[in-house]
Amino acid sequence: MHKLPIKLYRAAQVRELDRIAIQERGIPGFELMSRAGYAVFQCLRNKWPYAHSVAVFCGAGNNAGDGYIIARLALEAGFDANVYSVSDPEKLTGDALTAYRKFIEAKGTVVSFHSDLDIETDVTIDALLGTGLDRPITGVYAEAIAFINNNLKHVIAVDIPSGLNADTGNVMGYAVKAECTVSFIGLKQGLFTGQAADYSGEIFYASLAVPDDVFESVPSSTVRVIKTRFPERERCAHKGHYGHVLVIGGEQGFSGAARMAGEAALRVGSGLVSLATRPEHAGLMNLNRPELMCHGVENAGQLERLLDKADVIIVGPGLGQSGWANELFSVAINSQKPLVIDADGLNLLARAPAAKPNWILTPHPGEAGRLLQRGTAEVQQDRFASVAAIQAKFGGVAILKGAGTLIASEDELAVSTSGNPGMASGGMGDVLAGVIAGLLAQGLPMKEAAQQGVHIQGLAADRAVEKDGERGLLASDLMSHLRQLVNS
The missing domain is CATH 3.40.50.10260 (YjeF N-terminal domain)
Incomplete structure (x- = not known):
């Protein structure tokens, strides 16, 4: 063997x-x-x-x-x-x-x-x-x-x-x-x-x-993702060297999604993380994580000032699909900054499809079906073809989550086999968006950030279940393991 x-x-x-x-x-x-x-x-x-x-x-x-x-x-x-x-x-x-x-x-x-x-x-x-x-x-x-x-x-x-x-x-x-x-x-x-x-x-x-x-x-059709070693940090490094991630989301009742995405970005090494959310949430979202900079945003004009300072943008965790959400989504995707689109950001994109070379899309099979105007069962029937179709239609890098998550870039199709059924709980997608954005902010190319982000999140989940088992795993349980993995 x-x-x-x-x-x-x-x-x-x-x-x-x-x-x-x-x-x-x-x-x-x-x-x-x-x-x-x-x-x-x-x-x-x-x-x-x-x-x-x-x-x-x-x-x-x-x-x-x-x-x-x-x-x-x-x-x-x-x-x-x-x-x-x-x-x-x-x-x-x-x-x-x-x-x-x-x-x-x-x-x-x-x-x-x-x-x-x-x-x-x-x-x-x-x-x-x-x-x-x-x-x-x-x-x-x-x-x-x-x-x-x-x-x-x-x-x-x-x-x-x-x-x-x-x-x-x-x-x-x-x-x-x-x-x-x-x-x-x-x-x-x-x-x-x-x-x-x-x-x-x-x-x-x-x-x-x-x-x-x-x-x-014979060229291969797909590659397996394996963990790579990240470069050592220079002794004279400061927070400005490792990027500023802006998370846009947190509609009323869904503030936790944006917060978890932000913390995940910090845990994998992003220098700064800001959250743009409903004003009602801004004073509360960093109570247990004061390193997050939280901003109440009511309209696109207020968001644009935050976009100017960001290096990478996450759009979608807990965003909702209201008029407020649509307004913030539209201005965010029209920026020239690298983007990670997740959750309701994907649902809004499905309503008004566009293609960009500088974003990473992170759908689960249901969201993938809406992006492709297909049923979930049809997406799952050939996951390789589905993720390739998303990438071809929308550009950038496409991820299709699930057992054996697939990552399609313009020149390569990859599969990650890390992770376990304990990840079938709310918030895991938000953490993944934060991990990927945090790696992008530190200078990883889009394909590598997507592949390594998926794989590292799955490895963190695998470590998190070693002692206590899969049932009851929370997305926040991954945070300490994420930090260990990016430093190992």
Whole structure:
């Protein structure tokens, strides 16, 4: 097994990598299949060293060939290894057929799957379907997947959980819920977003010893975000070196949103943070955080003086959609300052679409649907296409929040896998807007500020749940961890 690569691929790109390895580099297809089977078997032994039995579920394609190799290796190692096939293995072709026959030569047996089987096993191998799935699963494959999910334990998915779309991460009707997945040659982008988080389990990677230059021949579709180290501060630094963030928001009843965005910007290192809010809130919002400079703003004229002093502007946390909100939003987006648009700022933008190169948009799927004039379900059907469409329509950098948050810039699509379900609580988006703006204020380029902001916020949430668990996590619980992360 290898450290997970940064580059991710669509299914068609992985097939091209496979073709180059076989046809241009002369690696026999059966050799690659054998390496894949060995990688899964090693994963089995490493994770469950006391296992003595394995049930391998095989389909009708090359994924089944991997399964037969795993079963043969297990048999030869003294395991009680049983194969359950959903199709006639004699109808396999090419390398998969060879793998099946070698399993039979090793005295293996194959049982035709039916849902009345009584199976007891230590580990289950899902080798039903691979990355070529292009239609919803029905029939015996659906029955086999349901059987695995309802009756068996310690499931390893071969390359990708059967039923999971390798490009989108969505379930095609039914999908195997794996405890871990061993992915080969090119990591599939669908393993890292959408519904995949509930199906893929822990992800392992095996390159199958494909030469590095093969990967240089096929550009990746997406990259994984990894945390970078921020530069050390000079000893003679002062607050003016690290930017001034202005947060515009805090309609009546929603003052907390703007306050959290402002504190998050401070916690990641912004030199100064101002809040432009309803006059009724201005004297109260910094009672517990006096470092925030709070200003009551009634109209665009009063806001313009604050805009002149700011380096980065956040528009939207708790802003509302009133006439006051519309007036402040309009003057803010017409400034030439870098912008982070969140929450009601996005809803106002959806009403009057515009494109700018110097803003970062941070929608959740519902807000993304309004920006694209689509339903939320359609946005989620292909999150990669949706975030790319937002970026193409509105310019700048677009973020699509959720499990496996996506970040689209003009030249790159990225996914961050930090974070956890505890983040399903109010205020998390406000904190994210503040983190991103705080990094922008310190001079990070837009793409890097967006990618690192998303990733750091997720890491902060992961640290915050280590002791007390996910339920009850508050957005404000992230603040101390944000500070630690930008300094580590």
